Amino acid sequence: MAVWLYIVGSLAAVFLRTSEGLNDFEKLSDSYRKGVELAVQQINTHEGVQQHFLFFKSLKQSCFEAGFQVSYIYHHFYLKATKCTRGTENADSKKCPFRNDRPFIDCAMCYKTFSGKIEEDPKPFVHCVHKPALTEDMMKTRVDHCNKMGYGSGSPTLLASTGSD
Template identity: 25%
Template structure:
């Protein structure tokens, strides 16, 4: 009986350690384009960490939420960060994913979104990070900033009749 209790504790501890280390291996499996945007979120969250209890803890990539969307010139990536045992770096260039840092337990997840409506202008995307429990409050803002653009097409307002064409005035076609 005593041996099976010890085995149960060992099994639970092993599973917990595997779960904690999971985010570290997930980062290595990301595509380079996704790593670029994840690193942007890590930099942003570590510089703007007003939502953290202990502002000296480094935030690291934990996992992606859903699949990153890259369509033509647009991208949208949603991810979770979590506080680690590592101390936050002092310079911007050091705010990146550190695989050697272990996640702290009992710390809230930080939900980040990185998106741009112009993939080629991904140097200045929209980045937003909030506590996971506060995501609902940001839904409207995130939707407005990250929803795909309407790319042309016909609408009833864009249609013109040939008889409506005028000549001789500014702005007329």
């Protein structure tokens, strides 16, 4: 009986971990979701990547509303390798379950939106690196770049704004 409960509990834990990324992605607002899709597209088209990556978890989000339907968005999140190969179309965590034997890809990005669409100017900043290779200098560079992005002098910085964790 104890073995049966262990097996059922293990399967439930695997199911919850597998569906966690999809549920977190669905909880994102449209503006954050579009940014994640841009990062996922860039990672999954990179020549050195073998597995298909999907959104796994948000670490930090902030949004500075500049007015006139303009927003500056900062999003720090993890992508996680799946069991599907790179280039898999219409992938989600049900079709392509997450692998637990690969490190996360740590991504930080900032971009400007107008009427909910990502603007080309300034160019969206996307910085993704395997988590074990991420250094303090890289994290500082991310923050510095995003704080300088597209603000007039005297404006508040993006990372100083309040957002959800």
